[in-house]
Each structure stands twice: as C-alpha cells, then as structure tokens.
Amino acid sequence: MAVTANTSSNRLNPFIFPSDTTFRFVLLVLAVLGATAFIYGSFFYTFNAQYAYELMVGCLESANTVSSGDPQAGFNGIGTCLAPMNRSVAIWTLSGLGLVLSAAVVLFLVNAPLKIWRNGYQPLSREDAPEILDYLDELCREIGLVRSPSFLVAPLNRTIGGLAFGGLGRYYLVLNGGLIACFYKDRPVFRSVALHELAHVRNGDIDKTYFAMASWRAFVAVALLPFSVSMFFRPANLTSVETDYLFNISIRFAALAVMVYLIYKSVLRVREVYADIRASVHEGHTGSLDRVLATLPDSRFRRWGFLQAHPSPAERRKTLLDTSRLFGSNFWTAFGVGTVVMLAFSSIYWLFSYLTSNSGGFLGLTRGEIASLWAAIILMPLVAGFVVVGIWRERFFAQVAGASSTGVSRLVLGLTLGVVFGQFLSLESVLEMETTSPVIVFFYGILWTLFLFVYLLFLVQWIKSTASAWIDATHPHPSPRLVVIAILITSLVLGFLAGPMFLVYTMGIEFARDGDLIGGIGFVFIWSFLVGASHLHMILLYICLWAFPLASLLWRKPISQETAPAWAFLEPGLVNPPVGLPSAVRNSHPIWLAALIGLGGGLVWCGLILFFYIITRLFITDLPAFIDQQITLITFGLFGFAALAQVAIAIAAAGLTKHLRLVNGLFSVFLAGCMMTGGLILVQLLLPGARLDLGIIWELFSHVIGMGTLLALPVLGILSALAYWMERRATSPVTPAPVVS
Amino acid sequence: MKNSEYPQLVTDLSRDLVAQVAPEELPLFRTISEEYSKNPARTLRVHQGKDEDLGFGPSEATVLVTPIVLDVVKAVIKYLVGEIKKSIKKESPEATESRIKLLFKKFTISKDKRDPKPPVGTAPSQPLQQSPGLTTEQLRQVHRLAFEKARQLSLTENQAGLLADSIVGSLTITS
Numbered sequence: 001m002a003v004t005a006n007t008s009s010n011r012l013n014p015f016i017f018p019s020d021t022t023f024r025f026v027l028l029v030l031a032v033l034g035a036t037a038f039i040y041g042s043f044f045y046t047f048n049a050q051y052a053y054e055l056m057v058g059c060l061e062s063a064n065t066v067s068s069g070d071p072q073a074g075f076n077g078i079g080t081c082l083a084p085m086n087r088s089v090a091i092w093t094l095s096g097l098g099l100v101l102s103a104a105v106v107l108f109l110v111n112a113p114l115k116i117w118r119n120g121y122q123p124l125s126r127e128d129a130p131e132i133l134d135y136l137d138e139l140c141r142e143i144g145l146v147r148s149p150s151f152l153v154a155p156l157n158r159t160i161g162g163l164a165f166g167g168l169g170r171y172y173l174v175l176n177g178g179l180i181a182c183f184y185k186d187r188p189v190f191r192s193v194a195l196h197e198l199a200h201v202r203n204g205d206i207d208k209t210y211f212a213m214a215s216w217r218a219f220v221a222v223a224l225l226p227f228s229v230s231m232f233f234r235p236a237n238l239t240s241v242e243t244d245y246l247f248n249i250s251i252r253f254a255a256l257a258v259m260v261y262l263i264y265k266s267v268l269r270v271r272e273v274y275a276d277i278r279a280s281v282h283e284g285h286t287g288s289l290d291r292v293l294a295t296l297p298d299s300r301f302r303r304w305g306f307l308q309a310h311p312s313p314a315e316r317r318k319t320l321l322d323t324s325r326l327f328g329s330n331f332w333t334a335f336g337v338g339t340v341v342m343l344a345f346s347s348i349y350w351l352f353s354y355l356t357s358n359s360g361g362f363l364g365l366t367r368g369e370i371a372s373l374w375a376a377i378i379l380m381p382l383v384a385g386f387v388v389v390g391i392w393r394e395r396f397f398a399q400v401a402g403a404s405s406t407g408v409s410r411l412v413l414g415l416t417l418g419v420v421f422g423q424f425l426s427l428e429s430v431l432e433m434e435t436t437s438p439v440i441v442f443f444y445g446i447l448w449t450l451f452l453f454v455y456l457l458f459l460v461q462w463i464k465s466t467a468s469a470w471i472d473a474t475h476p477h478p479s480p481r482l483v484v485i486a487i488l489i490t491s492l493v494l495g496f497l498a499g500p501m502f503l504v505y506t507m508g509i510e511f512a513r514d515g516d517l518i519g520g521i522g523f524v525f526i527w528s529f530l531v532g533a534s535h536l537h538m539i540l541l542y543i544c545l546w547a548f549p550l551a552s553l554l555w556r557k558p559i560s561q562e563t564a565p566a567w568a569f570l571e572p573g574l575v576n577p578p579v580g581l582p583s584a585v586r587n588s589h590p591i592w593l594a595a596l597i598g599l600g601g602g603l604v605w606c607g608l609i610l611f612f613y614i615i616t617r618l619f620i621t622d623l624p625a626f627i628d629q630q631i632t633l634i635t636f637g638l639f640g641f642a643a644l645a646q647v648a649i650a651i652a653a654a655g656l657t658k659h660l661r662l663v664n665g666l667f668s669v670f671l672a673g674c675m676m677t678g679g680l681i682l683v684q685l686l687l688p689g690a691r692l693d694l695g696i697i698w699e700l701f702s703h704v705i706g707m708g709t710l711l712a713l714p715v716l717g718i719l720s721a722l723a724y725w726m727e728r729r730a731t732s733p734v735t736p737a738p739v740v741s
Numbered sequence: 742m743k744n745s746e747y748p749q750l751v752t753d754l755s756r757d758l759v760a761q762v763a764p765e766e767l768p769l770f771r772t773i774s775e776e777y778s779k780n781p782a783r784t785l786r787v788h789q790g791k792d793e794d795l796g797f798g799p800s801e802a803t804v805l806v807t808p809i810v811l812d813v814v815k816a817v818i819k820y821l822v823g824e825i826k827k828s829i830k831k832e833s834p835e836a837t838e839s840r841i842k843l844l845f846k847k848f849t850i851s852k853d854k855r856d857p858k859p860p861v862g863t864a865p866s867q868p869l870q871q872s873p874g875l876t877t878e879q880l881r882q883v884h885r886l887a888f889e890k891a892r893q894l895s896l897t898e899n900q901a902g903l904l905a906d907s908i909v910g911s912l913t914i915t916s
Binding site: 128129159163174176177178182185213268272292297316 | 776
C-alpha cells in the first residue's frame, strides 16, 4: 500500500518527542559502561583472589574482636579495614571504564576516513554528475539541512541504496552505483532513498549510530575478549568456592554481552524507522519509498529479527503508513532500561562509596545516602526520559488521535523485571551469594520486587496524570518543548525517590544476609517512614508531586476550537481531526473538591485529636508523667493515626474526583497534613509546661506530611490503576501497537 | 594480469556504447572505468558493500552495464587485434591501434567530418572512406563474441543483443 493513502489520513508527528534512537543510544553507552565496570571489578577479584579472601577473613575476625557486641562498631570496623581493597577495586573499575571510553572515542574518530579508504568511496564530482549534485543540494535544502554532506559514490555497489556516515558535524552521503543509475531511470526511487539517508543527518542520529558502533567494538576489544581469554587460563585444581564464583561470573558476563549486543542492534533498527518517516514527509505523494521498501527481501527478518540492523520491510511499511505505532510503550525497551539503570546504579553507588570510604556525611545525609543520591541524579534522566516520553506519547495519542487511553502495565512490568534482572547481573550480587543465606535473600528479593512494582505503578500513574494535565493545558499552544521541561522535573522527582529506594534495598539486604528477613523488612519500613520520608528534600518533592501537574491550570485557556494543533501532524495542511476528549472532561478540574476534602478531613482529624486530648485531661491527672512514660506509643500513635487518616482522605479525594485522581489525592493529603500539623501544634500549646519552637514545628510538619504522603503513594497508585482498568473495561480502546524493537 | 592492450581505446569506445545502451550509468562511467583499468575481475564481481547494515536496507543487487561493456569491448578489441595480426605479421602497437580505430565509425566518418587528416599510422595515400573494414563474416563473429560475453556476464538476452548490435553498428564494413 502506498503512503499516499496514508498521508491523506494525516499521520501523527513522532518528531514532537525525542526519538527512541537517543534513549537507546544512551542505554547502550550505559550498558557498555555498566558491563565494563562489572568485568574490570571482577578482574580485581580474579587476579587478587588470595589477597581479597585473606583480607576479608582478617577484617571479619578483627571486627568481631573490636566491636564486642556493638553491630554498628563492627560494621564501621569492617568498612575501615576493607577500605584499601575497595579503593583498589574502584581503581581497576575506573581504569576499565577509561580504557573502553578511550577506545570508543578513537574508533569513532577514525571511522569515517577508514571507511572511505576501505570501501574505495570516491567523491561524486561535478564533472561527472552536475545534475545529480544540484539535485542533491536541493534535497538537502528541502529536508532542512543547513550544510550539505560530502557526496561520495560507491561505483561498484550495485544495490539501490546509500549510506550516511561521519561525525562531529562532518557527514558523508555515499550513493551506490545502483542508486546513481536510478537517477535517470526512476527519479522518485532515487529521491526517496537519498531523502532517507539525508534524514539520518537531519534526525541527528549519525553520531549516535557510529558512536554506538564504536562503543560496541571497544567493549568487545577491551572488555569482552580479555575476559573470555582470562576464563581459559585457570588453575586446574580450583576449590568449589572458586568454581562457583567463576560460574556465577561467567553466567552474568554472558548475559551482559548478549544484552549489550541486543541494545546495539536495537539502536540501528529504530533509527531507520524515523528516517523513513522523515523522508516520507518530503518525498511528495509518490509513494515511492513504500515501493522501494516493498522490493526489499523480507525472508531474513522472519526469524531472529531482533538480531538485524533493520526492521523488516513489512514493519517499516506499516510504520510509514501508521506512525501511531511509535506512540505505544514497549516491554522490552522498558526491561532494558530497568536492567541497565540498575546495573549502572549499582556500579556508580559502589564506586562512589569505595572512593569516599574515609569521608563523612554532608548536610545531614550519610555517605551511603549521598552515594545513592549521586547515582540517582546521574541515571534518573534516562529513566525519566524513557518513562515520561513513553507515557506522554501514549497520552498524546489518546488525546489528539481521539483514542481511548491505553495501559502502561507493560511499561511498569518491564521496568520492574528489568531492575530485578539488573540487580542479579551486578557484581555485588555475585559477592553477596558467597556470604548470604540464599533463601532469605530470595524472599527479601521477592518482597522488594513487589514493593518496587507498586512504587513504580504509582510513579507511572503520576507521570500519566501530569502528562494529561499538561497536554490538555497546552493544547492550543504549539509547545513541544514542554516535554523537555517535564523530563527535567520528572528526572528530579525520580532521582530523589529512587536514590533512597536503592539505599533502603542495599541496607535492608544486610539483614537478609544474616538470615533476618523480619529485620530487613522492618528496616525498610522504619527508614522509609521515619527517616527518609521527613527529609527537607523529600517534603519538597512531595509538594512537587501535586504542584507540578496542578500548575498546568495556570496555562489553561478556554478552548475555542475543537481541532488538534497543526504541529501534532506530519501533514499539517490537511484537515485536523477533532480532539479525542470531550470538552466537558477537558474543562473539569475539580481542584476545589480535592481542597475541600483535604481541609475538611484535616479539620475533622484535628477535632478528634482535641477530643482525645480533652478526654485524656479528664481521666489522667498527671499528664506530663504519662506522656514521658508513653512517649513512643503516643508519637507513633499520633503520626500513624495522621498517616492513616491522610490515606483515607486521599482515597476519598481520588474517588470523588473523576479526573487527575492521583494528583487530587496527593493535593488533599498535603492540605490535610497542614491542618493536622496545626492541630498538633495546638495540642502542644495546650500541654502544661510544653515548649514550642520552629524545630518542633518542622518535626511535626515533616513527619505528618512525609509519612502521610509516603503511605498514600502506593494506595493512590493502585487506586488509579484500578480506576483506569474499570474505565477501560467500559470502553474499547484503540491501542497503538508497539513498533518493532 | 594485463588489463587491456589498448585501455584508452577500450574506454573511449565503451563510453559511446554505454551512452547508447545504458545512458543512466554515464555519471558512473569515469569511476568504474578507472576501477576496471586497475582490476577488471574485481569490477565485474557483484558488490553489495560491506556496510549494508548501516545503509538503506539489504536490497538485491541490480546489474550495472558499464563494467560489462568495458569487458565486452576489451574482448572485441582482442579479437580484432588477432584478425589484424593475421594479415600483417609485424607492426608496432601504435600502428595496430590506428588500424583498429579505422574499423570504428567513431574514428573515421565522424572524425573525418571535423578533421580530414588520417589517423596516425595510416598510409597518407589511403583515403579514409576506403578504410579496410570488416567482412560480413567477421562482423558476425564480433556479434557472436559480444553477445556471448555479455550473456556470460549476466546481461539479459535483450540487453546482450542490444549491446552486440551497438558494437557491430559502430564498426565499418568492407566497401
């Protein structure tokens, strides 16, 4: 089927959002770095096995002697004792990363001259082909290139194709002999293929592609081969512990190598789709690109398509016809993101910890917290970029194309399983297996996975709500840049949320390693609700969770015309279809209802607390003494009661508002928390001899808001997902099929 | 391997033939003929490139006529050299090249119109219009040779026939 039919139906514009090529490229680089860190870290232990073993045993013994029953002292003692070895591991790892990066940069820089020399490409001279050169310059102008690439010819290559390559602003376009011959024989085909290659330059994917290729080759040369060789030179008489270690390392190594290769191939595949679409916009209504794609052999793609550098011609033609295929979420990409991010997270965290093992905390944060925060801040833009863009695309498709909302369960599931797999692949997991109780660790892992799933479910639902609010608010304004701002803000949110999560996991597993599952879970709970939840940055984050989406109301303007914006489509000249959401829904933002529920609920809670206070005063004569005796119970009771009440208020707000349930729920939790803090301050003032200062007010405020919000997050996430599921059952959604990965 | 006895002659004649049978390949002619003069066997091999993975897509190779024309013309010239040497045992290569040129209209009638001087190496007393030319049998032989060579190099029957006809059409016949 020709694209002409398609263009008349007005295709959605995928270039509004950052392309998947960028994400997959970043993913590849991170995967290469994460895998390299794994391999070079393992090199240290492989080549210094005896030293590492003796040091660990010695440190454990001395820590037991010194600590005399104080676990914290013992923990600190082991850390100090192992510091020299940890620094050595960090140096080995950093050296490996430096080697791979240097090799990748060198390979990237020599790629273009080497390619020209090796393939015998020759300049397409004006003397030989003046008409073709003029035509190509015209195509460059049409597609929006400021500077034309250098045109080369592969005279003996008989295929009707071309190749764009180069880097750092100097690009080349090779025209095969078969394509040159098409210039006079079949001009539309020549135009389509040339436009496709120029589209690679225009889409900015040349540097990414060739750096991805250089990274893969550098990884093979500097990490993969040395590791493989090292596996063959082993002493014959290994102990069972050493054999287990090598087996565990080898399995992970193989999985990492396969993963890096698959991501590399996926970078190559996805860029072709975007180049096809860009070319189709400029080729005119000839349908010749579709015609050329139809001539490409399809047989080699029927199996092992994920190993190919191109999507199958059939897939390319389908996506050319229906660009909404680029607006769906993809499980495997989500899985890859989860895996790579967790792997890299682990490497960065440990590297940072190893390198700063002698330093203290900062601004009230421990060394571990700072390390996890750094790792999160470095990596979260990728996760945020992927999740935000994925969900924004899906929302965009739902709202602009008039389709019902589609699910994001694939995305959440992919991310969760990816994170678990990434944790399994990390070098630390190998080392943990040497010393832990595997069954307890396994159960801890399962519980943590469930926790992670619910947590991610909330985050994804939140991003979905935010996307809905902002896409709706900016509807009359052509402002795709908003996506970038959203990614930045969401990166910060995810960074501050994910950092503590990893820390909680890492510290909780210490209990699990000692066979104390309850202790591990208890630690996660206590740390999350009493320590992590009430930090200043967490409170700011919780405010951001409702303030950012609700800020879209300030941009909202009355809808005067029920048509989608021109920038939403590839062919804006055609009549834009009506937007999907009915104006009644689009204009209803019951923020006042959420505010009312939050304030009202908070007020009721204050009334109850005052009532309890009065009852207590009536029945207990020596109240200060009673409070001194029961301080823990009272503190936990009050905060726990406040948190549970906030959850109930959140459920009420989310249930009673039909739109942006999750955001409204969070907003009501915050307002209720403010009211509750006021109630607690009042009670504090009423207590005989009690003091009140700003420190106490902050403690009350931060714990009420922190604990309430943290408890409400998973509940609201599940509630939103359920509400969506029920709404979806009532309608039949038009789901964008995911494009080939 | 000796690429060609008269490379410039092969190139000149081939360019005209490519212009007739595959004019769309003229922009490629210079580069392909240069490649051919360096390594004919490599030029005739089917190339799909080492970078197809990063190119447009793994498409089927088409047939480029230019390398085939070059090779067919080389074979024809080799045949003509043999025919000339049958009649004249000892002659310089330049003189032989001039005699071969006389067999092609390109170097006789058309050139005569611009410059009445005879080609180098020909007897001044011999009028150009009375160039030796080929017999009908020799022409038939050239046709068969060109056709078979072209077919051997994967041209279709129609294309091979057209090329052979063009070559024969470019030759002079005994008056």
